[in-house]
Amino acid sequence: MDLGIRGRKALLCGASRGLGRACALALAQEGVDVTIIARGSEALEEAAAEIAAANPVAVKTVAGDVTTKEGRAAALAACSRPDILLNNADGPLPGDYRDWSRNDWIDALDAMMLSPIEMMRLTVDGMMARGFGRIVNIVSRSVKIPQIELGLSNGARSGLVGFVAGLARQTIEHNVTINNLLPGIFDSDAQRQHVRALVEPDGRSFEELWRERAAANPARRFGRPEELGAYCAFLCSEHAGFITGQNLLIDGGSYPGTY
Numbered sequence: 174m175d176l177g178i179r180g181r182k183a184l185l186c187g188a189s190r191g192l193g194r195a196c197a198l199a200l201a202q203e204g205v206d207v208t209i210i211a212r213g214s215e216a217l218e219e220a221a222a223e224i225a226a227a228n229p230v231a232v233k234t235v236a237g238d239v240t241t242k243e244g245r246a247a248a249l250a251a252c253s254r255p256d257i258l259l260n261n262a263d264g265p266l267p268g269d270y271r272d273w274s275r276n277d278w279i280d281a282l283d284a285m286m287l288s289p290i291e292m293m294r295l296t297v298d299g300m301m302a303r304g305f306g307r308i309v310n311i312v313s314r315s316v317k318i319p320q321i322e323l324g325l326s327n328g329a330r331s332g333l334v335g336f337v338a339g340l341a342r343q344t345i346e347h348n349v350t351i352n353n354l355l356p357g358i359f360d361s362d363a364q365r366q367h368v369r370a371l372v373e374p375d376g377r378s379f380e381e382l383w384r385e386r387a388a389a390n391p392a393r394r395f396g397r398p399e400e401l402g403a404y405c406a407f408l409c410s411e412h413a414g415f416i417t418g419q420n421l422l423i424d425g426g427s428y429p430g431t432y
């Protein structure tokens with residue numbers, strides 16, 4: 174299927190590794206020019222080189238932190254009129270809610286709720302004026318299946334999802350869609366870090382916990398980042414203009430509900 178987005182411009186936050194990088198690659202394979210953002214420049218340049226080597230598109234990099242005003246400004250300076258926006262950054266480490274201070278909560282809200290909202294605020298009017306826009310937020314299944322040790326994520330990301338539910342219904346008439354992708358377990362650096370953080374309290378090895386997590390999923394495996402990248406590319410396609418305000422699980426069937 175031709176996704177009909179050749180020549181479009183995408184701004185992808187958190188895209189040097191893992192799920193964000195897979196989204197950038199999938200869009201580049203569809204002929205989209207990509208601007209990718211991450212804090213660390215080594216992985217960023219490596220990702221850009223890999224994407225550019227395999228695809229005849231323009232690839233720009235921005236080394237910056239999208240949870241800061243400066244980072245967002247640098248991103249938009251590099252790609253001032255994006256047709257496609259991917260919001261993505263780090264999630265929180267697991268912990269006990271008793272240990273979280275007000276500052277921990279403010280940091281979580283900044284990273285997982287307010288930064289993506291700010292990126293949308295800065296780009297959505299231009300998309301509406303131009304008559305095309307696709308915004309995808311990488312969120313987490315934790316907004317549908319609360320994970321007890323990820324309270325900061327359960328809370329902050331629910332705020333984002335709640336905001337998007339209202340905004341997405343105001344932009345769709347201008348062919349601007351906004352959807353949230355809710356990943357389950359994917360094999361990425363962040364997932365490995367998450368499992369590593371569970372090792373000590375649990376007393377079992379990383380390998381044991383890793384295997385146990387895969388076995389607990391109905392697919393008996395972790396998701397592959399490129400599977401999420403392909404989903405993201407479809408949501409950004411011209412064919413997906415009637416899909417908006419949705420919270421889309423991609424989790425190997427681990428969400429246990431019918432609806």
Ligand SMILES: NC(=O)c1ccc[n+]([C@@H]2O[C@H](COP(=O)([O-])OP(=O)(O)OC[C@H]3O[C@@H](n4cnc5c(N)ncnc54)[C@H](OP(=O)(O)O)[C@@H]3O)[C@@H](O)[C@H]2O)c1
Nearest residue numbers: 187189190191192211212213238239263264359361362363
């Ligand atoms: N993987 C999973 O199983 C899973 C499941 C549910 C939810 N999620 C969520 O999905 C998101 C992506 O996860 P992932 O597994 O792809 O993580 P990952 O492999 O660690 O990749 C995260 C990417 O985002 C960049 N990044 C992080 N914070 C940033 C910031 N403040 N500003 C700019 N770039 C930033 C990282 O580069 P730098 O570190 O160099 O900035 C990296 O390129 C996270 O929010 C995670 O919580 C993941």
